[in-house]
Amino acid sequence: MPRPTPTPKHDILHLYSIGSKLKTLRNNKGLTLSRLSAETGLSTALLSKLETDRMLPTLQTLAKICRVYGVDFGHFFVGATHHSLAITRNAYVIAERREQPTARQTPLHAVTSGSKQLSKLIDIPVEATFQLAEGRARTQLTAYVLDGMLHMRVAGSDEVLHTGDCFVLDTDAAVTWSAPASRCRVLAVFAQ
Numbered sequence: 001m002p003r004p005t006p007t008p009k010h011d012i013l014h015l016y017s018i019g020s021k022l023k024t025l026r027n028n029k030g031l032t033l034s035r036l037s038a039e040t041g042l043s044t045a046l047l048s049k050l051e052t053d054r055m056l057p058t059l060q061t062l063a064k065i066c067r068v069y070g071v072d073f074g075h076f077f078v079g080a081t082h083h084s085l086a087i088t089r090n091a092y093v094i095a096e097r098r099e100q101p102t103a104r105q106t107p108l109h110a111v112t113s114g115s116k117q118l119s120k121l122i123d124i125p126v127e128a129t130f131q132l133a134e135g136r137a138r139t140q141l142t143a144y145v146l147d148g149m150l151h152m153r154v155a156g157s158d159e160v161l162h163t164g165d166c167f168v169l170d171t172d173a174a175v176t177w178s179a180p181a182s183r184c185r186v187l188a189v190f191a192q
Helices: 012-016 018-029 033-040 044-051 059-069
Strands: 083-088 104-107 117-124 128-133 139-147 149-154 157-162 166-171 175-179 184-191
Touching: 012 018, 018 044, 018 059, 018 128, 033 044, 033 059, 117 128, 117 175, 149 166, 149 184, 175 184
Parallel strands: none
Antiparallel strands: 083 166, 104 117, 117 184, 128 175, 139 166, 139 184, 149 157, 149 175
16 A cells, blocks of 8 residues: 655645744734743744744634734735746856855945835845845845855745855745855845
8 A cells, every 4th residue: 555645844835934924023013932922822932933934833823823913814824926936046156255244235326216226235144034025015136146055935935046046036925035054145136
């Protein structure tokens, strides 16, 4: 008799980026995991696992969290209505750059009221996470990984991009960038 196929780690619910939405709500409300734990009666360990998508919440757990944030289930189950991602791997390799101790976004030009684009150099330090965009807001950009390894979570998928990789993204899903292994520098041009 054939063995059942194990459920993939990224099942259909991961498309909704529930963990990212939970973390964004908590940060926007200025709550720590400890404070959220006290208000919901849920452990900080469980809340941390939910925010990092290591565990999916039950409906009862999500209902407790919804009460604290003043949102309904619909907030978590709205998928991207527009999503497009194109990646060009290792298009051009840039030589090693000197390490910078702090993370920052550096605008590369002056933005005016008539500007259609915004160019930034984004430095992400080791083990840092950068919430590029929350869900429901449309993000259109072209980006090039200058240095390091960029982990991108968007619309339930995880992408790992290396030095020299380029991508074009057009989405209204939440977008999170992180640099878990080494500092990462990205040149990004956003459509406005």
